[in-house]
Amino acid sequence: MSRSAQTPAREGLRNRKKQQTRKTIATVAAELFNSRGYENVRMRDIAHAADVSEQTLYNYFPTKEHLIFDQQQEFEARILAAVLNKPTDIPISGALQQAAERFLEELGRKVAKTNAIPGSVAVGQDLRRVWIEMNSRHADSLTEALLRAGKTHDRPEAKFIARTVVALFAVILEGVGEAALAGRSRVWICKQLRSSIQSISAILHKGLRLS
Numbered sequence: 586m587s588r589s590a591q592t593p594a595r596e597g598l599r600n601r602k603k604q605q606t607r608k609t610i611a612t613v614a615a616e617l618f619n620s621r622g623y624e625n626v627r628m629r630d631i632a633h634a635a636d637v638s639e640q641t642l643y644n645y646f647p648t649k650e651h652l653i654f655d656q657q658q659e660f661e662a663r664i665l666a667a668v669l670n671k672p673t674d675i676p677i678s679g680a681l682q683q684a685a686e687r688f689l690e691e692l693g694r695k696v697a698k699t700n701a702i703p704g705s706v707a708v709g710q711d712l713r714r715v716w717i718e719m720n721s722r723h724a725d726s727l728t729e730a731l732l733r734a735g736k737t738h739d740r741p742e743a744k745f746i747a748r749t750v751v752a753l754f755a756v757i758l759e760g761v762g763e764a765a766l767a768g769r770s771r772v773w774i775c776k777q778l779r780s781s782i783q784s785i786s787a788i789l790h791k792g793l794r795l796s
Contacts, residue, residue: 610652614626660719689782728740728746753785757782
C-alpha cells in the first residue's frame with residue numbers, strides 16, 4: 586500500500602479511537618453522576634474511572650458541565666432537522682410540535698434513570714450557564730442555516746425564528762427537570778408538558794410563518 590493510501594487509513598483509525606475515548610469518558614461520567622450525584626463527582630474521579638489522564642479528560646471536556654451536555658451536537662442536529670427537513674405540506678408549527686413531543690418522550694424515559702440531567706439544569710448555576718451558552722450556539726447555527734437555505738433573507742428575522750425554535754426545546758428540558766425535582770411522575774410530566782407543547786404550537790401557528 587502506498588504512503589498516500591496509508592494516510593487516510595491512519596487518520597480514520599485515529600478518529601475512531603478519539604470517538605471511542607470520548608464515548609468511554611461520557612459513559613463513565615454518566616455512571617458516576619447516577620451513582621453518586623452530580624455535585625459529588627470530581628473531574629479527577631472521572632479520569633481515574635475512565636482510565637485516562639486528567640489532561641486527556643480536559644482535552645475532550647473543558648469542564649464537568651460539558652460532560653452533562655455531551656450530546657449537544659445531536660441536540661443541535663435535531664433542532665435543525667425539525668425546521669429544515671420538515672415536509673412541505675406541514676406548517677412549521679406542526680413540525681416543531683412533532684419534534685418537541687418526540688423530545689419529551691425521550692426525556693420522559695430518562696426521568697427515573699438519572700439525577701444529572703435534566704434535573705440539575707433547573708437548579709445548578711454552572712450547569713445553567715453552560716446550557717444557556719449552548720442554546721445560544723444552537724440558535725446561531727440555525728440562523729445561518731435558515732439564511733443559507735433561503736427560508737428568509739432577513740438576518741434579524743432569522744435570528745428571531747432560530748431563538749424561538751431553540752427556546753421551545755429548552756423549556757421542555759427545563760420543565761422536565763423542574764417537575765422531576767418536584768417528585769412528579771413520568772406520566773404526570775409527559776401529560777402536562779405535552780399540553781404545554783400544544784399550546785406553544787398554537788401560538789407559533791398564529792404568529793410564526795416559514796416557507
